[in-house]
Amino acid sequence: MGDELPRVIHMRDGSAHAVVGLDSSEDFLERTDGLVGKLAQDVRKGLWKVLGPLLYWGRGFSPWGSHFGIACCSIEVPMAVFGPLFDVERHGVLSPSTARQWDMLWVSGTVTRKLAPRIRILYEQMLEPKWVVAIGDCAISGGPFYDSYNVVKGVDKIMPVDMYVPGCPVRPETFIDAIIEFRRRVREGKR
Amino acid sequence: MEMWVNFGPQHPFTHGLWRLKVKVEGETVVDVEPTIGYLHRGVEKLAEKRSWVKFIPYNDRLCYVASMGWTEGYVGAVERLMGVEPPERALYLRTITSELQRIASHFVWLGAYSIDLGNFTALLFAVREREFILDSLSRLTGHRMTYNYPRFGGVARDAPNGWVERTIRYLNRIERKMNDFVNLMLDNETFLKRVQGVGILKKSVAKEWGVTGPVARGSGLKVDVRYNDPYLLYEEIGFEPVVEKDCDCFARYMVRIREIYESITIARELLMRLPEGDVMAKRVPRVPPPGEIYYRVEVPRGEAGYYIVSDGKDVPYRVKIRSPAYVHIQATKAMMPGCNVADLPAILGSLDVCLGDTDR
């Protein structure tokens, strides 16, 4: 038992799966093989050069985030930020209840050892393309509970994180700034 | 045919991270089995590592919706161990902020409960009214949610100029708008049918399961720490708890609505009588002497207790935190069998659990 969580998550029925890197759509294209596959790959690569920027431009308009609040930051991020004072829905952000419809996973709160496999399952249930936003000090590095026996020191030990939003708890203005920055980066094609 | 259905850790109706396995036979619930511990951060062990003063902000993060009451519990317990009495103005400020926090917490509950039962407008109303209370508290303490305001011997800082008048104006506005709010829900027959007669918790059953707070007061028990075991200024202002007799979800709903009105009245009266003076006691010892104490406060969810053991050193020896929602989650075993699956959001919402203090 040390500082990092093992890179293999053991589930209760005995099976285990490993944490591998994030798949993006372009990497998926590279992995198809066979002659017909290679021909299809070339056609797709050509199309991608044309359609890619259009897709990136379109993706930035309606980022749908997760309704998964864990701890203190959950009262600010998926609750007060949808209220009338800090209206984040004007940026196109919605918060559906099912994991299949999320674009972003907002990890807002402390991730504990009991919760780590479940949050990994939620991450895998999301469809491509997906981004992870670590909200609050607890999700970035463990926060004020960094030396506790049951706390994962930052959610980037279990899944790759694209954006870190600091604060304890996060102010809604910081979160809206993060959403605007996110939209700009997605439109330009960066991850 | 019986089947176990899982309300997993991620679910919009459970308002927190706990798991409820429900055994159903057709549409009727036969048995429940709750599982908690997804947010266990080990706060009681961390208390034995941080010093007395450094542990104060951790109490805010316990129940994050109602943080002022929990910090008051810890600070009040250690003050009794030390034998320190805060000055008059500090006592007034602590009572006023506790009542303001109670109003804000009940608004969070009201918004979440309404959206569970299908009323999205009420959530927006509740969040809007809560923003006024948060504005007033952030002018006083510097933050919207986890305030870190009470200190051993008083409070951290004094109120700025004009804070008292502005807060009284906000409270008047909230009282006017509450009438709109109440009519939105009570004139709605769908809401009343979903909530009346559901989730019955009889008085004797409630006593066995150790419930406190609005859940107990909705079952006809006249129990409130501010009335039975007064602390701060509640004995001076002559406090009477709000009790309803019907034992169902609607009774608990009405208890909380009437508590909002009552807290507005108490806070306004204390604000008008706020005396001048210091906000911090003159001599505060650095560490409390050896001893033990059990101190309880009334947080919006029920009765919170702190059992603190000190051995005279820099760090606490043992801090045990008693949480009301921990006990109410057990009470689902008594309330849920016999109801329909569609009634589960109404019952879970009326219990008002906050997972931060349950799992600590």
Add this chain to the structure above:
Amino acid sequence: MILDLYRIAEAIRASHPDLEFDVKEGERRVVFKVKAEKLHNFIKFLRDEVGRDFLSTVTAVDYSDRMEVVYILGSYSDGFIFVVKTEVDRENPEVESVVDLFPTANFHEREVYDMFGVRFRNHPNLRRLLLPDDFEGHPLRKDYEWW
């Protein structure tokens, strides 16, 4: 009010000879120390005869030479708190469960088992509550390593 509490505690001690108690000055609290074998009967006596019908919590404190299990009892009609403490052995702690008297003790006793390793006899479901099921060790004991 304090004189009443003192008289109540004296009357209780009259019927239970080997009991120690301590009434704090100006508080509404009494602390009783009881032996582990007599604990269940004493709590039943407090519930039936003295009107303590509210079990607030069950917890434990780990001193270096012994472990104390603490029961905090109150009432729905007044504001007095009775703190009942009993000593158990640190290596093999075992105590009778009070789930048959107060159903609410279920979760509290499971948590004490989870954090300290105290086993409760006749508990219907004694397993870990807050920590994952495959966690090793009992964290709140003083000899648990920090990391």
